[in-house]
Structures are given as structure tokens and as C-alpha cells.
Amino acid sequence: MTQLAQHLAAFLRDHLPNERRASIHTCDAYSYSFQLLVQFVSNQLDKRPCLLQIEEIDVPAILAFLEYIEHVRDNKASSRNARLAAIKSFFRYLEHRVPVVLDQALRVHAIPMKKVDQGLVASLSQTEVQALLAAPDRQTALGIRDRAMLHLAFSAGLRVSELVGIGLDQFDARSPASVHIVGKGRKERVLPLWQETAAAIRAWITIRPEVSDSTLFLNNAGRMMTRAGFEYILHKHAQRAASVVPSLVEKSITPHVLRHSCAMHMLQATRDIRKVALWLGHASLKSTEIYLRADPTEKLEMLGALEPLGIKPGKFRPPDKLMMMLSER
Structure with missing residues (x-):
């Protein structure tokens, strides 16, 4: 088993800001994602967060967490995808540093992102x-x-x-x-x-x-x-x-x-x-x-640049009085 705390701390404090040169806002967003994930898994296992092992952050636990933030915290699919992206980034970091979790990392990478509906943007007049x-x-x-x-x-x-x-x-x-x-x-x-x-x-x-x-x-x-x-x-x-x-x-x-x-x-x-x-x-x-x-x-x-399609305009024909009367009954 591999302790989670030391590797997660190195990922957030050193890898993201120094090696990846991520902005402070990205670092904050990733930290918050893992705050939610660690707290969720800790509650599920009834175990202190500092004692969690990387092997316990497996695919079933991650899928349960994603369901939790969507249906309990009422997050949108875009927020779900952002949390999952942070988790996948962490497991990419682990691949070359903790070979024992390589197979676990490959399974995590296979978790699909959720398709997001692309509505029209809201704006003010x-x-x-x-x-x-x-x-x-x-x-x-x-x-x-x-x-x-x-x-x-x-x-x-x-x-x-x-x-x-x-x-x-x-x-x-x-x-x-x-x-x-x-x-x-x-x-x-x-x-x-x-x-x-x-x-x-x-x-x-x-x-x-x-x-x-x-x-x-x-x-x-x-x-x-x-x-x-x-x-x-x-x-x-x-x-x-x-x-x-x-x-x-x-x-x-x-x-x-x-x-x-x-x-x-x-x-x-x-x-x-x-x-x-x-x-x-x-x-x-x-x-x-x-x-x-x-x-x-x-x-x-x-629409204004389109050439007319050659459709002939029709002629208006008033409805038959008898049929109109019958349709009203």
C-alpha cells in the first residue's frame, strides 16, 4: 500500500506550480477538487484522511465520488469533468513515480468525461x-x-x-x-x-x-x-x-x-x-x-446572401364554408 498524503502534497505544492507552471487559480481549483475527493473517500471508509492509501482511490471510489458531486452537491456536468480532469492529472503524475499503481492509473484514465450540453451563452443588453x-x-x-x-x-x-x-x-x-x-x-x-x-x-x-x-x-x-x-x-x-x-x-x-x-x-x-x-x-x-x-x-x-430557390409563390384559397362549419362542431 502507498500512502496518499505525501504524493498528493508533492503534486499540489511542487509539480503543479513549478514543473507544470500552473497558475495559482489552477492550483486552487485542483486543491479544492482533492479536498472534496479525500473527504468523500474518508467518510466512505470511516478513516482519517491522512491515513488514506492511493490504492483506496480506485475506479469504484472515483465513480461514486463523481455521482456524489452531481446528485448530492448538484454540480453540473462541466464541474464533474473538471474534478475528473484533476484526478487524472494526479494519476499521470504518479505513473512515473509510483510504478506499483500504474495499472490503477490506466483504469482511472479510462473513465470517460461526461458530454456537456452546449446551450447559448447568456448576455445582457x-x-x-x-x-x-x-x-x-x-x-x-x-x-x-x-x-x-x-x-x-x-x-x-x-x-x-x-x-x-x-x-x-x-x-x-x-x-x-x-x-x-x-x-x-x-x-x-x-x-x-x-x-x-x-x-x-x-x-x-x-x-x-x-x-x-x-x-x-x-x-x-x-x-x-x-x-x-x-x-x-x-x-x-x-x-x-x-x-x-x-x-x-x-x-x-x-x-x-x-x-x-x-x-x-x-x-x-x-x-x-x-x-x-x-x-x-x-x-x-x-x-x-x-x-x-x-x-x-x-x-x-x-440568409440575405442566398439566391432565391425558384419556388413559386402559391395563391391563397379560402376554406370551404361547409367544411369550416363542420370542423367547428
Whole structure:
């Protein structure tokens, strides 16, 4: 039997950040996946987590865990696949370091990912975005901070991890103002900012508390804003904006909806999917194609470009009065 704790610690603390050079957000996501897995197996076996063995994280245990997060924790298939990807990555790490679990690793790799339904992306209209950006109270320090965060999240189309992780030194206030983003996979991009967005950020920096934390946006304790913190801020201002634009009541507004909204507005303005991919930091156009499926403008242009099919228009013939009378009985 092979102890799990020492190998899992080496995988999370050394292999991911140093050898794989995974971002801090990826490391956090993997750590949380294993927190859920280890706690689940520990409860199933009635055994302390630190005493678990790698052999006990076998295929039946993993399949039971995946069922648990889907049906008990009510996670979507995409979350299930993300947890499974973390587990498979760990067993790939073990293959060359713990040969005794090689056969077990091969069986884990054979667990299939679950097919995910690809619905249309949710986005906000221009009126709804304007109401949301105007919701924070500009007379208070927290309102100035919240307004700057909402403006930057939408105008730059940022992932929530990118937004909360921005440092003070990543904002360039020189005209034209810009922000330096370190995105998924450590891919970097520099985005110019609207004047209104830059002004909102400058207003926040002017009153930002002098603390040791170098991140741009701080929570009430003077530390780096968390993902959950921004989600709470967004939900609060979405409720306030809904009193101005009632259509917001029926929409689930998340940080990623702001990113989708930015992409949709940019696609409608530029008609260039490559520019949208560049702005969002997508490595492949395949990731950006979801916005083409949600935008009807492209389809209308295709429909207008089609030649008439030569179908002759028919003539309207009124229904027979007797048959119409009989059908009503």
C-alpha cells in the first residue's frame, strides 16, 4: 500500500506550480477538487484522511465520488469533468513515480468525461449593462470601488480570477490607459480601456487604503478581493439595477455573464471573431465560436446572401364554408 498524503502534497505544492507552471487559480481549483475527493473517500471508509492509501482511490471510489458531486452537491456536468480532469492529472503524475499503481492509473484514465450540453451563452443588453454599471453609489468609498470593478469586468471582458488578481502595477494610467492581464495558462495581454473605465479606476486608486497588499481591489478587511466577494458585490448591484430595468429580475447575473456580454457587444460592433478571441485571451477560435451561435446577425447575413430557390409563390384559397362549419362542431 502507498500512502496518499505525501504524493498528493508533492503534486499540489511542487509539480503543479513549478514543473507544470500552473497558475495559482489552477492550483486552487485542483486543491479544492482533492479536498472534496479525500473527504468523500474518508467518510466512505470511516478513516482519517491522512491515513488514506492511493490504492483506496480506485475506479469504484472515483465513480461514486463523481455521482456524489452531481446528485448530492448538484454540480453540473462541466464541474464533474473538471474534478475528473484533476484526478487524472494526479494519476499521470504518479505513473512515473509510483510504478506499483500504474495499472490503477490506466483504469482511472479510462473513465470517460461526461458530454456537456452546449446551450447559448447568456448576455445582457446595452440598457441592462448601463443600469448595472450605474447601480453603485458614487458618494461612498465602497460604491467607488464597486463601480470600478464592474466597469473593468465588463469593458475588458475579464474572468473573475483575472479581475480579483490584478495588481496596482498592472494598471497603466498614461493616456490611453490600459491594463496588463495575466490570463489562463499564463497568457498575457494588454487591453486599452475606455475613458470612463479608466476614470472609475483612478477614482478608486485615489481613495484606496494604504495597505501592504498590492492587489488593485481590496475587500473591507484591506486584503485581496476574493471571487466570492465580487460575486456578492455583483449580485447586490444587480438587484438594485433590476428596480430600474425590470428585465434583469429574470436573469441570473454572474461574473461570466459580464464577460459574455462584453464578447457579444464586441462581436456585434466589429463583426470579427478574431478580434473578440484576441480581446478575451482565447487560445483558439473554437472557444469564441459560442458567440457566433448566439448572435443572429451572422445568420441573417447568410440568409440575405442566398439566391432565391425558384419556388413559386402559391395563391391563397379560402376554406370551404361547409367544411369550416363542420370542423367547428
